[in-house]
Amino acid sequence: MGLTFSEKILGSQAGEVVTVSPDFVLSHDNSAAIIQEFKKFGLSRVRRPDKIVIVLDHIVPASEEKYAQNHKSVREFVSEQGISRFFDVHRGVCHQVFIEEGFALPGRLVVGSDSHTTSYGALGAFAAGIGRTETAAIWATDEIWLRVPETIKIEFVGKFPPAVSAKDAALKIIGDGGADMADYRAVEFGGPAAKDFSVASRFVLCNMAAEMGAKNGYFPPDGVTRLWLGGRAKEAFQAVVSDPDALFEKTLTYDLSTLLPQVACPHSVDNVKPVTEVEGTKIHQGLIGTCTNGRLEDLEAAATILKGRKIHGEVRCLVLPASQEVYLEASKLGLLTVFAQAGCLILNPGCGPCLGAHQGLMAAGEVTLSTANRNFKGRMGSREAQIYLASPATVAASVLAGAITDPRKVLQ
């Protein structure tokens, strides 16, 4: 019997518990709390400063003194410990910065104290989210225990219709399977249409694998991967792929050509309906960006719809490029001008309002349509507010109308 990608990376069969040494361990603003945990071990130095990646992105720039203090303690720590892979508040969302820096390479093992660490499977890495205390323990020991996951395979066939994208595919899969469809498991994406997915689109699926409950998401590396990594990868790498006779728990197939734009309704990511069933729902705010949908292709999809138009007078629309690099590219292409002229508010790269700690929170009774990955009750301000999730195209079409709108109508 052959082995799956995850079995090869972790060096054992599904169901076994192994102790491994990761290639990289990521953390963000929560590094301030991890430092406090690390100090409990009584060690003066981290074991492998070269494996630690820290990006300040969650509450940037600091909106209150207590956050400024956290950031300061992180800056002092990285300086004292010689951690060179530190990225300050101007760089963007940790997951986007991580891939732009070329840290996510095929065959690498990455863990991070953020649930969306799964995103790096877009480039063929094994990447899983972990907690804070165990991140501190890796800083101390360079080791972590992981259970080797069983693998669910999801195959894509066909081509996306206009105004339908990877986010719609992700929401459709989660709506069908439920928020626990891949608990403890790996999700491997493939099928004849996989080669048509850009790295940004692969990122969306692997990012949203966290919302399926998955330990990791993964696209087998191919020419698209190698092209994207050219000039970014700083080390040699070798693709690791599942054997042809590997054992998958099950295989699901999705035909992209029949997919409609999808919307996740309050208050869970698996409460998914085709946009046609929720059209006309009034919104107060649109959010385009985050680690899920803040890359250039996402901003382009939104700008195509917003160009030369004005957003609805009773709606505000926030745009957050995922990183400084994306911000600069969008600026060069004139996309930021399109957004500003349409009446959107362009925020600095970062996590922003997605997690509800600052920027663009909602009052009771308000509704946001967001390209982010979670719509849990109370996540963006009041617990009496509502969050719907959709693709950048659907959010762009909806901020024009002031209500949830099928983007296919606007593109016609």
Added chain:
Amino acid sequence: MKGIVWKYGDNVNTDVIYAGKYTYVILPPEEMAKHALEDLDPEFARLVRPGDVIVAGKNFGCGSSREQAAACLKYAGVQAVVAKSFARIYYRNAINLGLPVLQSAEAVEALQAGDEVEVDFAAGKIRRGGGEFSFPSFPPSVLGILEAGGLVEYTKKKLGKA
């Protein structure tokens, strides 16, 4: 130890267990406990007593990796969380902090809010009145962490710092 059952549904997520607005502030344990389940059951933090047990459906703790979602329940005095299944990062965090997370679909079906239960960790049983429900034993690697009282103590021993 005996306690009262607090019962909730499927997919109880980390945002409703511990809201994002508190996640990046370093709070002392008693303050964390005050915000436990704030957006799911605003009365919980005020009424919970040491030894109480949370009983929930599938995928408990889905969402964020935030560890306080496990810590706040522990500091609120919760003796154990019993669920049909747990989200994987939540499961890890709970073990690493020494909050027992017990999987038993049978117990979840049977137990009701307000029931008085006793958790017997040595025997692997949850008892209510005359009835009892078993929960599976932990894998050895996980048991080692729980027995040490959490990952910090476990790691200190490994490093020879305990």
